[in-house]
Amino acid sequence: MHRALLRQSRLRRPKFLTGLMKIGSISGVCGVPAACAVASRTYAPWHGGNKKGFSSSATRYADPNATSPVSSPPRVTDKIIIIPWQQSPASHYDHFWLRDHCRCPECYHQVTRQRLVNTFSIPETIKPSRVNAKPEGLEVIWEDDSHKSLYDWTWLHHHSYNPSLPQQEVTNLPATITWDAATIFEYPPAVQYKDVMDSDAGLVKWIENIEIFGFSFVEGVPVDLLKTEELARRISFIRETHYSKNMWDFTADLAHADTAYTDLALKAHTDTTYFTDPAGLQLFHLLEFEGKGGESLLVDGFHVAKQLKEKDPESYEALSTIPISAHSAGDPHVFVRPEPALFNILRHDPFTKELSQIRYNNDDRSTLSHLDQSHVHKFYKALRAWNSLLTAPENEYWVPLKPGKVVIFDNWRVLHGRAAFTGHRRLAGCYLGADDWRSRVRALRMGEDVKGLVV
Ligand SMILES: [Fe+2]
Ligand SMILES: [Zn+2]
CATH class of the missing domain: 3.60.130.10 (Clavaminate synthase-like)
Known part of the structure; x- marks a missing residue:
């Protein structure tokens, strides 16, 4: 069974699990260490190992050590900005979409994470007057009112819609492992009551069992x-x-x-x-x-x-x-x-x-x-x-x-x-x-x- 689980989990192992940014570890979650290790929450930088350019915060715009993850300057057309990523296909963003998604404090509440910009006051034909690829993100100066937007590179990559790029590297959901009776009989996922009650790490282990196997026992x-x-x-x-x-x-x-x-x-x-x-x-x-x-x-x-x-x-x-x-x-x-x-x-x-x-x-x-x-x-x-x-x-x-x-x-x-x-x-x-x-x-x-x- 151990081998069966491993085989299955290897098949489901997302590519991003070989990456650098480790948020935490869940090995030993369920009494199936190998299976759980597969689900460990690790994600890879999408820009080829340049950790400095991989800010994970939409508000972390001004990292002075950051370097740009784009392979060449962004291209601007009448309707869109094209970002040529170093490590994935170029993304296309409509001007209106970008202006509507400005994440500056004037346009987006930094605490409540709610939109402040009035979508309906943005001119339908809005265009940038200037676009700069800065180390910390894409800077766009808008033609109509000279408003300045700065889009974190990671945020842009994560929300790319044309094309849609893999997102799992950031959300880090554990890989699901499906099971039959014989498989699960041998290694039923279980945690200890004390661990769940005493720490958030124990609680996360419990919930991750549910995410991976669809259920979990709690003993004691x-x-x-x-x-x-x-x-x-x-x-x-x-x-x-x-x-x-x-x-x-x-x-x-x-x-x-x-x-x-x-x-x-x-x-x-x-x-x-x-x-x-x-x-x-x-x-x-x-x-x-x-x-x-x-x-x-x-x-x-x-x-x-x-x-x-x-x-x-x-x-x-x-x-x-x-x-x-x-x-x-x-x-x-x-x-x-x-x-x-x-x-x-x-x-x-x-x-x-x-x-x-x-x-x-x-x-x-x-x-x-x-x-x-x-x-x-x-x-x-x-x-x-x-x-x-x-x-x-x-x-x-x-x-x-x-x-x-x-x-x-x-x-x-x-x-x-x-x-x-x-x-x-x-x-x-x-x-x-x-x-x-x-x-x-x-x-x-x-x-x-x-x-x-x-x-
Ligand atoms: Fe029932
Ligand atoms: Zn703004």
């Missing part, structure tokens, strides 16, 4: 509801829903009209498909159990989707394009439906085209009353193919939860389920919002200077 957690809540709140505030204000803490008593509140088996699903913004993370802590069964099931939806794409691209396409809807309507005073009502089980990032979210709970699916006739057969065929991979034993990671061992997973990637059980089972848990956990890790990972660069 006090068997206590409030302590579990404190753990969840290390990441962000808890998402209040119609199930609960803070943590859920429930037994199979049908306190809510949902099968989660029974002792029935639950097939692999993601939660809250019926919310416009489905829950981002879900955390479980089994506080008490006297009985049989009830093992938890985790399935890496991104791994299963990859398999489906390879084996049956037509079905993958169908689940990515034929929309469905969902509802939560069991409780007497609850009738949740998403807005817009329709969504795809497999959602892709419109820019990168990468799979970004799985939203699937067959039990919560609403009546298919909006389907085009030609889609009915296609949809059910695709759903059957998806289900057969999702329930393939090699993809199902079964794990008995126990008091003291928390599991948290990315509800946009990892599907969860449960075996039927008998006896007394008290489970606590909560949801955290997708924006909230991502904001937390971004802010922890990026210093203020990098934050200033990427927005």
